[in-house]
Amino acid sequence: MSTLAATQAPAARASEVGRALPRVRLALAASQSLYHLPLTLADRLGFFRQAGVQLEWLPQESGAKALSLALSGQADVMAGAYEHLFGLHLKGVNFQSFVQISRTPQVSLGGSTRSGVAWRSFADIRGARLGISALDSTTHWMASHWLLRHGLSTEDVVFVPVGSSQGVIEALRSGSIDALCNPDPVMHWLEQKNDVRLLGDARTLQGTRQLMGGAVPGASLYAHADFLQQHPERAQALSDGVVQALKWLQTAGLTDILKTVPSSHWMGDRAMYLGAFQKLRESYAVDGWVRAEDVAHAWRAHAKLMKLSGTLGPRPILPERTFTNAFVNKSRAR
Numbered sequence: 001m002s003t004l005a006a007t008q009a010p011a012a013r014a015s016e017v018g019r020a021l022p023r024v025r026l027a028l029a030a031s032q033s034l035y036h037l038p039l040t041l042a043d044r045l046g047f048f049r050q051a052g053v054q055l056e057w058l059p060q061e062s063g064a065k066a067l068s069l070a071l072s073g074q075a076d077v078m079a080g081a082y083e084h085l086f087g088l089h090l091k092g093v094n095f096q097s098f099v100q101i102s103r104t105p106q107v108s109l110g111g112s113t114r115s116g117v118a119w120r121s122f123a124d125i126r127g128a129r130l131g132i133s134a135l136d137s138t139t140h141w142m143a144s145h146w147l148l149r150h151g152l153s154t155e156d157v158v159f160v161p162v163g164s165s166q167g168v169i170e171a172l173r174s175g176s177i178d179a180l181c182n183p184d185p186v187m188h189w190l191e192q193k194n195d196v197r198l199l200g201d202a203r204t205l206q207g208t209r210q211l212m213g214g215a216v217p218g219a220s221l222y223a224h225a226d227f228l229q230q231h232p233e234r235a236q237a238l239s240d241g242v243v244q245a246l247k248w249l250q251t252a253g254l255t256d257i258l259k260t261v262p263s264s265h266w267m268g269d270r271a272m273y274l275g276a277f278q279k280l281r282e283s284y285a286v287d288g289w290v291r292a293e294d295v296a297h298a299w300r301a302h303a304k305l306m307k308l309s310g311t312l313g314p315r316p317i318l319p320e321r322t323f324t325n326a327f328v329n330k331s332r333a334r
Helices: 003-017 034-044 047-051 063-072 084-090 138-149 167-173 186-192 205-212 225-230 232-251 254-260 270-283 292-309 326-333
Strands: 023-029 054-060 077-081 095-100 107-112 129-132 158-161 179-183 196-202 219-224
Touching: 023 034, 023 063, 034 047, 034 232, 034 254, 034 270, 047 054, 047 232, 054 063, 063 077, 077 084, 077 138, 084 095, 084 219, 084 292, 095 225, 095 232, 095 326, 107 138, 107 186, 129 138, 129 167, 138 179, 138 196, 138 205, 138 292, 167 179, 167 186, 179 186, 179 196, 186 196, 186 270, 196 205, 205 270, 205 292, 219 225, 219 232, 225 232, 232 326, 254 270
Parallel strands: 023 054, 023 077, 129 158, 129 179
Antiparallel strands: 077 219, 095 219, 107 179, 107 196
């Protein structure tokens, strides 16, 4: 039996039994992007159902909008950038990451080749209309890090929220924006079509360390501490599914990826999609475990941005309280 068939078999058996599974409402942005590939795999391969939970996907145009669903109680869990947790804890809102999905921000930044700008260096971005998914999102924060690293200010560009779906391509090609920071496969597609010239890359481990000065956590699943305490079996099932998907990714072939990921995610070009995946492959978490040193480093970097924007505030936070590995430890032991 092939690897793909073997992993699908338990899910098929669970489905045949027809048992009613508890449903978890999951809010996320760019749901068809490679940013959330492990979640797509865990769902499509039946790992979540096998673990005893069923997902209700609540796709949004940005992480900020997904977070608003979680805060309002319209979503139980959010999948998104780790940095959202810092802002929540500064406000006294006790959300915790309980399984890590990736270990880089998985975004890149490029200038439009139709803008008339040569884009010889990052300095050329001064005065540009820079497309991001939304304010206070990972694309906004990473773009800000690049600006500061190159001696510029966040006031040297005009941030333009354009979401994270295929509509961003039209925004770039129509001239509504001069540059773009977004996840793959959109950025890789634009790069392959020669629509953007890459200026910054935080998709690889090396590129992330160069930008951030060290390792940082990427996407995670997180929820309010009350949800984790009141529904530990659901959080455990989500952790089990993600960890199993991460293990599957370590040995999966390109054919397995194509067989599992819906063609609607490919942007009409499976070769391009696989190329984007290959570039990102090392960025996915290995075991779902959140590392305290990575969180501490991410907090120091994010605190600098918040201080510059005047949003840091007087309330101190303890970075180690933004996550728990209790669920992942059990998932890894199974």
